[in-house]
Amino acid sequence: MKVAEMPVESVFPRLEALLPHVQKPIQYVGGELNSTVKDWDGADVRWALMYPDAYEVGLPNQGVMILYEVLNEREGVLAERTYSVWPDLEALMREHGVPQFTVDAHRPVRAFDVFGLSFSTELGYTNMLTALDLSGIPMLAADRTLDDPIVLAGGHAAFNPEPIADFIDAAVIGDGEQAVLEMTEVIRAWKAEGRPGGRDEVLLRLAKTGGVYVPRFYDVEYLDDGRIARVVPNRSGVPWRVSKHTVMDLDEWPYPKQPLVPLAETVHERMSVEIFRGCTRGCRFCQAGMITRPVRERSITGIGEMVEKGLKATGFEEVGLLSLSSADHSEIADVAKGLADRYEEDKIGLSLPSTRVDAFNIDLANELTRNGRRSGLTFAPEGGSERIRKVINKMVSEEDLIRTVATAYGNGWRQVKLYFMCGLPTETDEDVLQIADMAKRVIAKGREVTGQNDIRCTVSIGGFVPKPHTPFQWAPQLGVEETDARLEKLRDAIRGDKKYGRNIGFRYHDGKPGIIEGLLSRGDRRVGAVIRAVYEDGGRFDGWREHFSYDRWLRAAETVLPGLGVDLPWYTTRERTAEEVLPWDHLDSGLDKDWLWEDWQDALDETEVEDCRWTPCFDCGVCPQMDTHIQVGPTGQKLLPLSVVK
Ligand code: SF4
Secondary structure (H helix, E strand, O other): OOOOOOOOOOOHHHHHOOHHHOOOHHHHOOOOEOOOOOOOOOOOEEEEEEEOOOHHHHOOOHHHHHHHHHHHHOOOEEEEEEEOOOHHHHHHHHHHOOOOEOOOOOOEHHHOOEEEEEOOOHHHHHHHHHHHHHHOOOOOHHHOOOOOOEEEEEOHHHHOOHHHOOOOOEEOOEOOHHHHHHHHHHHHHHHHOOOOOHHHHHHHHHHHOOOOEOHHHEEEEEOOOOOEEEEEEOOOOOOOOEEOEOOOOHHHOOOOOOOOEOOOOOOOOOEEEEOEEOOOOOOOOOHHHHHOOOOEEOOHHHHHHHHHHHHHHHOOOEEEEEOOOHHHOOOHHHHHHHHHHHOOOOOOEEEOOOOOHHHOOHHHHHHHHHOOOOOOEEEEEEOOOHHHHHHOOOOOOHHHHHHHHHHHHHOOOOEEEEEEEEOOOOOOHHHHHHHHHHHHHHHHHHHHHHOOOOOEEEEEEEEOOOOOOOHHHHOOOOOHHHHHHHHHHHHHHHHOOOOOHHHEEEEEOOHHHHHHHHHHHOOOHHHHHHHHHHHHOOOOOOOOOOOOOHHHHHHHHHHHOHHHOOOHHHHHOOOOOOOOEOOOOOEEOOOOHHHHHHHHHHHHOOOOOOOOOOOOOOOOOHHHHHOOOOEOOOOOOOOHHHHOOO
16 A cells, blocks of 8 residues: 655544544554653654553553653653554544554654554464555555655564564564664664765664664575575674573562553553563473573562652553562562551452462462452463373372362462363373363362352363473474364363363464464564465454464465475474574574573473472573573562551
8 A cells, every 4th residue: 555645744634533433543643641742843763652452452561661660751752652553443543545654643644753653463464464555654664765664573583583584674582671672772873964874874783783683684505305404694793692681670660650540441450560571480382581591579668669750640540550470579578468467458459360279378369369359370281181281281180289279269360260271292082181180179179178069160272382492493384274273172071070070161273373373483584475465365363362363364475485496384383403503593592492492301301390480590691691690589678667658
């Protein structure tokens, strides 16, 4: 589509005329509490930030919220937000020539210096292409001119940006706070000098910092069998490997200070505080844990201050203590008690969105329920059998789980959700069928503890997707038919149980989206043509069950890939060997590839590895490589005395 000339003016008058004809127009109008509109002409570097999903999912995203605030706090820097528009508005925007806009001041995205997208999942890639096209930004990075922004990818999916290498100008891996400020300075200087050397020059300056990956400066060479021979920089001064960014002291970055309060309904409406980053539990499937090492805790006083200021700034009635495994904070009991005490009268609820089974305890359960809110509890044993939990290094025994669940039921919960994966390396039907037995034991224990029959347990299970920068990056993914057959056996085992079956809810995702996520996760540059074909065939919102079409992806893969000597199974169900060059090897997450391989071998031998927070370092490579260290408490400080100010 061709979007006509875009003056740097609000597109709102043109957009407004379309809004009565679309669903939930409020999501496009902006003006949320704590949103910011800065003077366009007063800024010399301007960022458009996108979470490439609908407003209701994108607005609560912490990553975007943090960068939005960090950038807007800077003199001469401006940041605005944009989200994916639903297909009804997209059609009208195309018809009326309205470009992709920011919700803050409704400025056209193409007018910004940087268009930064945060990808938590690879299933957002087609939404990026929609946004580029609606913006009037050429889809291929090679076709862009000085009139176009630098298209930048970040977020966890950016740790392998190769499938979108043709569409992005750059990618940043790791924590974004310092990275966006460093990039801003490079761009500011280049603009102040009159933009010498055009796009190529500014991208080269960014690449030479060592922390910005610019795909065009790397050539990929392939072997005859389709594997990568090597990836080589094609410019001098560009590093062979691009480093991830790590913010060491979270207390120095207490963002968001002014969280956005949504106008339309969103998936989370609460004040969220990230209590630590990183995780060294070592679950072998977990990309988030591996790529965010080392562990860095926010101090108990830092958490207390952020909660207090954030609640004042927003009026939210719930506080979410975020991290990859919140009960693992070294002072979580004091944090929970301190917050529950402080907000007892205000009836502010607390939630720990990610809670490990073995770290949950009675005190914590009590604190969480004290102020009257008792939402369901979710635990993630991930694997049904003790054996498979050893393979994935999820050191949770069934005894731990039952003990924890008994605590939860004893403290008034009636609903427990258990999350599992299907298709883990070495898994058999038997491993998965043990999930049914576990669920039955959970209900039996709940009945015993409470003396009541109305205990419910929901089993939620999805297909396992091997991810880059994890020990399972070499693993074969289980195919669609095999995954579905295994899930059906489990469903039959649960439903067929007369005594407990009716109390067990069963939710599962079939194997199809997982295989496509697998293609996009471990794909290389050749996969870009598949993404584009899917987009052109109407693919949008692939993370949404009702919009995802496996047939569309299969069609595109079968059309595009054979001509390149590869196919869908080659990317997904094929096991990789130790010597294979992986598409993301030149992106340095800090993890040592030899260590990852050893850990993969340990998985196959069912050998577990401890958490380095509580045992000696086991040399994953991150700390020496990144010049970082583990940073955990306890600090001995107390949350309460510091900040009860009336
Ligand atoms: S290098 Fe050692 S201490 Fe640092 S995260 Fe890895 S295992 Fe833990």
